Amino acid sequence: QQQVKQSPQSLIVQKGGISIINCAYENTAFDYFPWYQQFPGKGPALLIAIRPDVSEKKEGRFTISFNKSAKQFSLHIMDSQPGDSATYFCAAKTSGSRLTFGEGTQLTVNP
């Protein structure tokens, strides 16, 4: 079964701190790993994504670290801000375009 396991379920961080969300997968056919950000009442929106031949990708304060041998990847949010408070979903895609999402992490950044 294609599954993506995400942790933690919820995370509280102080402003300026680092938020770290982890995901693990089993299916080696996954070829693309996006992270989506979802605000209340809105649909998920693409935040950052990585391919499995790259170990790290950074865009501004957001970094994906990817460990292919361990089949794990993580999202790091540096200098977390209250505006980053949202639900974050990791996902994985097969060549057939189907995205499999993790269970989500509700991030709260306190001022």
Add this chain to the structure above:
Amino acid sequence: GAGVSQSPRYKVTKRGQDVALRCDPISGHVSLYWYRQALGQGPEFLTYFNYEAQQDKSGLPNDRFSAERPEGSISTLTIQRTEQRDSAMYRCASSRRWADTGELFFGEGSRLTVL
């Protein structure tokens, strides 16, 4: 339109009734996806289309669920003989082509409540 548009935004129906949920994708987007999202969970794949062709419907829970996209643009997800367990947020997403970059543009969803 500027984004993916879904209607109705909210639908309350009685068990046993049929419902139709509509999705209007971003203009020019080739691929269209339907997902279901339970409260506090990630979106769960239902089906997707390239143009008018349904490419994968393996995520549809049972034969009460069907989807169509007859002209390669607007899509309708139909649930027949609704049951309480069908209550969820139904999300539509579209992409420029068959999402080789994994970027889907999601609508704000249709929340279905089956009484």
